[in-house]
Amino acid sequence: MLKKLVLSLTAAAGVMGAALSGAAADTKIPFALDWKFEGPSAAYFAAVDNGHFKAAGLDVEISAGKGSLDAIPKVATGKFPLGFADINSLIKFLDQNPGAPVTAVMMVYDKPPFAVVGRASQGVSSPKDLEGKVLGAPPPDGAWAQFPAFAAANGLDMSKIKVEPVGFPTREPMLAEGNVDAITGFSFSSFLNLVRLGVAEDDIKVLLMADHGLSLYGNAIIVNTDFAKANAGTVTNFLSAVAKGWNDVIADPEAGAKMVAKRNPASDVALETRRLKLSIDQNVVTDYTKANGMGGIDMARMKKALMQLGENYKFQNTPDIGAIYTDAYLPKDGSLMLK
CATH class of the missing domain: 3.40.190.10 (Periplasmic binding protein-like II)
Structure with a gap:
């Protein structure tokens, strides 16, 4: 499967190169969600509608997904430079595809749902x-x-x-x-x-x-590592804009739900407001993120999470935390702190 990923990455290089062309124009970034447009996706639309991506020189197109197992290969092959997916699914993917060019760069769900x-x-x-x-x-x-x-x-x-x-x-x-x-x-x-x-x-x-006893993390922003190495500043700017989007919808969940409804007219604003609030309260705003901001991980907790994941899944290789997650691209402009 890794050979296919490499071939797909090569084929997609032209697409990503085209996306980055034009010094004066905003950098085009396709972004792959793991699921359809619902309340918890509001932060990314807030980053668009409230101008955070624009201020960072980015033109971001957000695509719905069909689950983490759909989003991860999209990023690994280079079809999408960035995406959103469950880190536990990413860990298994990397175990089955050693060396695949994809890693997590910003933890979003400090607690998984x-x-x-x-x-x-x-x-x-x-x-x-x-x-x-x-x-x-x-x-x-x-x-x-x-x-x-x-x-x-x-x-x-x-x-x-x-x-x-x-x-x-x-x-x-x-x-x-x-x-x-x-x-x-x-x-x-x-x-x-x-x-x-x-x-x-x-x-x-x-x-x-x-x-109730599980140390697992949840969904994170993931990146194609080849793209990240060549465009470190772009990745950092993207993450800063996303963090600002999350702060926007934490402050006003209903406004976030209305942004979702703009893209998904069939959605119920009241329902998606509540879904977003539940996600914020249960998954995003935790004691850890209140103290440390979004994006990071606790290494001791991650090691325990890997041990617990091993109770459900038989690893083919010893997990390499450095390949699973890096904080190298996290912004240092204060945007990760929750207001």
Whole structure:
């Protein structure tokens, strides 16, 4: 697969070169999201609409995605110089494709949205309550992939938990109808889906894995390393603009949701405002980012995260943190600090 990546990178070099041509014109940057245009993507649109990219001399085109496994190869091949993806998926990708030219350069979700979501009325309010219950889990689900480490961290006896494979579209409806007692999923999406299905909010119990023993990080800005080496200043300017966009939507989530609605007219502004707020409160603004700003990682925590990831995934090679993440391109203009 790496050979294909190298070939694709060579083919894409002309595209990236063209994107960077023209001294007077703003530098064109295609940016690949991991998912469709929803509340949590508002920060990138704020960086566009509020002029942060423009002030940095950048002309950024944001593209929706179909998951991290869609975004990572786009960046690794050079089709997109920058993207947004789950760092755990990136770690596995680099293990399977050693030397692939892609790395994380700015942590955005200090806490990943991986969660187990239960209902108090069905006896699930804490991790231990899962024993003796039915857990609905889509096999490809990112949260389900982390469940073995979550179970180990909370001393759960997996033999006492009945796991029911479910589809993504039927996951929340099955919990709402009482056909399963809990589900795995992304915290903000599963919560809002259940509310829309009529489940009382105080009956919904979101067990964020990051609050129950997991040290894993979440989504990060990723970059094609060949592009970054040749355009270090551009990458730093991009990250500074993104951080300013995040501060904008943290200050005014509704304005951010309206920016999403401009690109996705079918979206509900109130719903996306709430989805964005949940993402901010659960994933972006944490004790660590309040003290240190966005973007960085704690090395000791990352080492523990890799050990926990190894409980769910068999590494072919020893993970190299230096290939997974670098802070070399983080801005030093104060933009990373949360206001």
